[in-house]
Amino acid sequence: MMKHIDNNGRRSRAVVANGTVYMGGQVADDWTADVATQTRQALARIDAILAEAGSDRSKVVSAQIWLKTMDDYEAMNAVWDAWVDPAGAPARSCGVVEMAHEGLRVEIIPTAIL
Amino acid sequence: MMKHIDNNGRRSRAVVANGTVYMGGQVADDWTADVATQTRQALARIDAILAEAGSDRSKVVSAQIWLKTMDDYEAMNAVWDAWVDPAGAPARSCGVVEMAHEGLRVEIIPTAIL
Amino acid sequence: MMKHIDNNGRRSRAVVANGTVYMGGQVADDWTADVATQTRQALARIDAILAEAGSDRSKVVSAQIWLKTMDDYEAMNAVWDAWVDPAGAPARSCGVVEMAHEGLRVEIIPTAIL
Numbered sequence: 091m092m093k094h095i096d097n098n099g100r101r102s103r104a105v106v107a108n109g110t111v112y113m114g115g116q117v118a119d120d121w122t123a124d125v126a127t128q129t130r131q132a133l134a135r136i137d138a139i140l141a142e143a144g145s146d147r148s149k150v151v152s153a154q155i156w157l158k159t160m161d162d163y164e165a166m167n168a169v170w171d172a173w174v175d176p177a178g179a180p181a182r183s184c185g186v187v188e189m190a191h192e193g194l195r196v197e198i199i200p201t202a203i204l
Numbered sequence: 205m206m207k208h209i210d211n212n213g214r215r216s217r218a219v220v221a222n223g224t225v226y227m228g229g230q231v232a233d234d235w236t237a238d239v240a241t242q243t244r245q246a247l248a249r250i251d252a253i254l255a256e257a258g259s260d261r262s263k264v265v266s267a268q269i270w271l272k273t274m275d276d277y278e279a280m281n282a283v284w285d286a287w288v289d290p291a292g293a294p295a296r297s298c299g300v301v302e303m304a305h306e307g308l309r310v311e312i313i314p315t316a317i318l
Numbered sequence: 319m320m321k322h323i324d325n326n327g328r329r330s331r332a333v334v335a336n337g338t339v340y341m342g343g344q345v346a347d348d349w350t351a352d353v354a355t356q357t358r359q360a361l362a363r364i365d366a367i368l369a370e371a372g373s374d375r376s377k378v379v380s381a382q383i384w385l386k387t388m389d390d391y392e393a394m395n396a397v398w399d400a401w402v403d404p405a406g407a408p409a410r411s412c413g414v415v416e417m418a419h420e421g422l423r424v425e426i427i428p429t430a431i432l
């Protein structure tokens with residue numbers, strides 16, 4: 091009834107339950123990269139998690155996006171806009187939040203359906 | 205199965221799926237107004253989105269509220285308290301988060317059921 | 319169809335609907351305590367709310383964690399790691415967000431299923 095994806099004992103990258111894919115905050119692999127690259131890497135990770143859950147980017151219902159600075163807003167959006175299924179973008183919120191590691195410039199917390 | 209409300213290709217104001225209304229961060233129309241006015245305008249927008257989704261304020265299950273400064277906490281709460289259905293207030297969290305535009309004093313991210 | 323837990327007219331501690339337990343931001347009782355104690359107290363409160371909702375910590379699907387400062391990250395994690403059901407940790411995000419009261423060092427916003 092619950093499926094945990096990539097559980098390390100502290101957090102799972104996603105938990106699938108009740109037809110919903112609850113995801114944790116997804117970040118880039120390279121924490122020295124600029125915000126465009128970090129956004130691209132975080133979204134690639136999200137695609138992979140969604141695939142493992144049996145979902146895909148067209149089924150993301152909401153996303154909260156954290157940035158290190160609002161100066162990165164347009165660069166993040168350019169990558170985001172190219173990624174989103176234009177037939178139906180998620181409900182979205184975006185704010186500046188200090189993240190767990192100083193190099194991180196963006197963290198994305200999506201919810202999807204199956 | 206998914207209904208997107210006011211999709212502009214970057215974000216929808218809400219996505220309805222699985223009996224749930226996932227909403228993005230809702231803000232005021234007038235970004236020069238004080239926090240009470242901005243809260244009132246954001247909540248009016250939420251009412252309109254809920255109506256379009258086939259829900260209403262009594263069915264909001266949770267809300268995350270972002271403020272520009274905690275100095276606005278009481279003024280936001282006064283408007284919020286008058287808006288909420290006293291028979292059943294949503295689960296709520298409220299913190300200071302820098303938002304996408306400098307004039308914004310409050311952003312509200314609700315989830316509702318149908 | 320909706321069950322409100324500890325509704326004070328402004329917020330409920332949790333709302334149960336559609337098989338889901340939507341929780342507000344949970345904090346410690348003692349706002350002068352260090353982050354380890356505050357984390358322990360917030361998690362105890364979450365356990366109590368989950369029990370009242372008919373759920374438990376193994377059914378938490380996601381949690382957003384707010385800290386006063388990232389200097390508290392490891393101390394919070396030590397308490398969190400001991401609390402989490404290792405068979406299946408929730409999807410998690412953690413950032414620095416200024417909370418409603420100055421003494422608060424941690425606030426946890428979980429979602430669970432029944």
